[in-house]
Amino acid sequence: SPAGAVGLWQFIAATGRQYGLRIDDWVDERRDPVKSTKAAAAYLKELHQYYGRWYLVTAAYNAGPSIIDKALQTSRAADFWGIKEKTKLSQETRNFVPKFVAIAMIATNLKKIGFSDLRYDEPLAFDEVEAEGLLKLDTAAELADSDSATIKGLNPALLRNVTPPGTRGYRLRVPPGKALSFAKASE
Numbered sequence: 190s191p192a193g194a195v196g197l198w199q200f201i202a203a204t205g206r207q208y209g210l211r212i213d214d215w216v217d218e219r220r221d222p223v224k225s226t227k228a229a230a231a232y233l234k235e236l237h238q239y240y241g242r243w244y245l246v247t248a249a250y251n252a253g254p255s256i257i258d259k260a261l262q263t264s265r266a267a268d269f270w271g272i273k274e275k276t277k278l279s280q281e282t283r284n285f286v287p288k289f290v291a292i293a294m295i296a297t298n299l300k301k302i303g304f305s306d307l308r309y310d311e312p313l314a315f316d317e318v319e320a321e322g323l324l325k326l327d328t329a330a331e332l333a334d335s336d337s338a339t340i341k342g343l344n345p346a347l348l349r350n351v352t353p354p355g356t357r358g359y360r361l362r363v364p365p366g367k368a369l370s371f372a373k374a375s376e
Contacts, residue, residue: 200229260276269286316364316368333367
């Protein structure tokens with residue numbers, strides 16, 4: 190994204206850090222679907238406590254609360270549709286809320302609108318192990334009786350092919366049932 194947003198929830202670095210995500214030269218937890226989803230849920234909850242209206246929450250998630258606050262003040266509107274008509278929000282934010290609403294309506298009415306025979310992915314499954322020091326992901330794959338692509342796929346927050354330096358007991362994901370293999374091979 191032009192603003193530097195990354196990951197499933199499109200966090201910019203400052204917001205990601207504000208909600209507990211590690212972002213540095215070695216790790217970017219905005220790329221981690223589990224950690225970033227928890228952070229997004231906390232952010233959305235906080236925005237909802239502040240605005241009390243989901244359309245404003247959605248707009249603030251996209252544009253940032255300061256822009257929505259300014260738009261509310263300038264327009265003297267009480268809702269998203271009022272600020273959309275009376276202020277100069279970015280085209281992206283003006284379209285974001287209606288697109289979000291449309292997607293939500295589709296997702297909650299799949300069968301009504303003709304989506305059937307959907308196959309859902311299995312939930313992400315993994316074990317976690319503590320990796321000490323700089324551990325190459327290729328080595329981690331061997332220890333877990335797995336392959337490098339699987340280990341990299343389970344650990345999308347790692348920006349390099351090693352666990353981060355200076356992190357004692359880095360929580361590394363391995364395929365389900367492989368924690369014991371990893372522990373035995375690490376001895």
